[in-house]
Amino acid sequence: MKKVKYLILGAGISGLTFATLKRQEDYLIIEKSNKAGGLCKSFYENGYVWDVAGHFFHFHSEETKKYYIELMNGVEQKNVKKCAKVYYSEKMMDAPFQFNIHQLKTKEFIECLTDLYFAHSGDSAENFEDYVKCKYGNGIANKFLIPYNEKLYACKMNELEKNSMGAFLPKLDFCSLMNYYRMDNNLNGKTYNDFFMYPVNGCMEVINSLMKKLDKEKIKLSEKVIEIDVDKKEVVTDREIYNYEYLISSVSLSTFIECEKGKKENILNWNKVLVLNIGFDRPSIDKNVSWIYFPGSEIFYRVGFYNNIAETQKLSVYVEIGYSKEEEIDIEYAFKQTINDLKKVGIIGDHNVDSWQPYIIDPGYVHITTECTSMINNYMSKMKEKNVYMIGRYARWEYSAMDDSFEQAFKLNKEI
Ligand SMILES: Cc1cc2nc3c(=O)[nH]c(=O)nc-3n(C[C@H](O)[C@H](O)[C@H](O)COP(=O)(O)OP(=O)(O)OC[C@H]3O[C@@H](n4cnc5c(N)ncnc54)[C@H](O)[C@@H]3O)c2cc1C
Structure with a gap:
């Protein structure tokens, strides 16, 4: 059995940020994927830079903004003034509706x-x-x-x-x-992301900057947590057993509860999001819009424009489609329907697809209900008594963004 003071579950932006704050101490990160980043990842295909749906950096506090700017010193970025639209009744209008x-x-x-x-x-x-x-x-x-x-x-x-x-x-x-x-x-100031920042090589640049501060030996990739015993302070993975002093989880609460209790918590519900990143062979028709919301019959609820945000030549979009957690996703059908709907709403004309890539976010948006809120609050305070802490959108089962990951990591760093 390996002993560690701070055992961190998940190498997404939350887990990595917390680890950088404890980098002088005894820490270890367990990550099931073969790559760090979680949802804050980018893909480089055929000259296109894609995220898991556009991941942009907006800040609700000066502290997180300052931290981000220092962290990203020397990385090429765009400062973007948001231009969001709504497609309603076959016409574009400005957002918010x-x-x-x-x-x-x-x-x-x-x-x-x-x-x-x-x-x-x-x-x-x-x-x-x-x-x-x-x-x-x-x-x-x-x-x-x-x-x-x-x-x-x-x-x-x-x-x-x-x-x-x-x-x-x-x-x-x-x-x-x-x-x-x-x-x-x-x-100005009416919405949380009137202005945002975006690295031209994708959101993954932030993960790269965080990783530079960490010892690679202390990030265990391709290792999955399967059991957690909060009384014995033990975590069992598919490779090792760890004994911790403090456990910091950024994996989804549903996964955590399953590992801890050995069963699913069936009052937790969420959606899945199918993201289609699509690159086309020519420039976009609208050269300014950041993203568009679709409340109507189109298959997608949002389409975002990497090319307008990162100021690149060819049309490159992310398309987001919501599904219930039980629903089967037919990716080929979704792609065909997406192309039809992109034509219908005027985002593409004679454009041809150069490259495309699907990604399923599961969980995507957690369903916050009155019933689950009280269960979560009780559960998290019980865990805290046992030196177990949750940080990040999915671990805390909330609707939050990456600057909240920074903020929660700073706060926890002061606490433990
Ligand atoms: C469609 C969409 C668009 C978004 N756009 C933005 C945006 O523009 N700006 C913004 O600020 N935020 C955005 N967000 C929110 C943002 O993605 C999250 O706030 C952030 O990525 C959460 O990071 P995290 O590290 O807490 O979780 P994650 O990124 O989910 O990281 C958790 C990590 O835990 C690992 N893990 C899971 N289970 C196990 C296990 N059993 N064992 C070991 N490891 C495990 C996972 O592989 C993952 O790497 C968006 C979210 C969605 C769904």
Whole structure:
């Protein structure tokens, strides 16, 4: 049995960041994949640079921004002002939908505006569907917030807790919309990612920078955690048994519970996301848009443009399609339908596909329900009493981003 002070499960951005903060100490990372990075990976194919769907760096605190800038010193990057759109009723409009209802047909605009006027706080709402109807009014909820999120999460919106999207849902009331119009549609600071940074060689550059700070011998790749005994402080992998003082998990909570309890926690639910990275033989038609949201009948819920963000020549997109966790994914069908829908919405014309690549994110978006929130809080505090800590979006079972991974790693570093 090997002994280690800080045993870290998962070599994604969360696990690696925490490890760099403890690099002077006794640590070890266990990673089941043969490559570090988790979802923060890039692929280099035929001249295209692709991530697991575009992974961009936005910051809600100066501390994480400063950390990122220092970490990435010398790496070529783009500073991007987001240009996001919504494809609604066969037309492109600016995103967020709720701030741009004046771009709808007059009748629909008046419907959304009057519903918003009579909307209220949503404090008493019982679920996400109720919440958005109360807070934004039926117009905005039924035209965009509900159908879009049902495609993304692949479930009914009344199954999710009212705050399940947290800061990722741009907040709005009638007064703030009037102010937005008065300020000449200036959205600065209204959404979490108005500006973001992106390394021209993909998000993987961040992982490369983190890895440079670490001892490669202390990152055990292609080694899978299969059992965890929190009383004995032991982790069993398919190669070794480890005894730890502190256990830091960034693997998904569903995996952790399965390893710890020997059974699945069946109140946890989530979606899977099929990502199709596709490179075409000619430039894009719209040369500015960062990504587009699709609440309608198209197979995808979002299409993003690597070429516009990284300023490269040929059209290169990531397409995201939501599935329930039980659903079988027919990749060939999804690809064919994607090409048809990209043509239909005008993203491609005579373009030919140069290269493409599928990637399944599982879990993609966790389903936050009232029932699972209390179970998770209890479970995580019980684990903490046994020196077990969770960091990152999937380990904490939340909707969060990579700057949260940094923040959670900093906080935990101070704590243990
Ligand atoms: C479609 C999509 C787009 C996104 N876009 C952005 C974006 O633009 N910007 C942003 O900031 N965030 C984005 N995110 C969120 C971002 O991906 C996550 O916040 C971040 O990658 C979480 O990193 P992590 O290290 O916590 O988890 P992960 O990256 O999931 O890493 C966990 C690691 O644990 C390993 N592991 C799992 N099971 C085991 C096991 N049994 N044994 C050993 N190892 C195991 C995995 O292989 C993996 O390497 C996006 C998420 C999705 C789904």
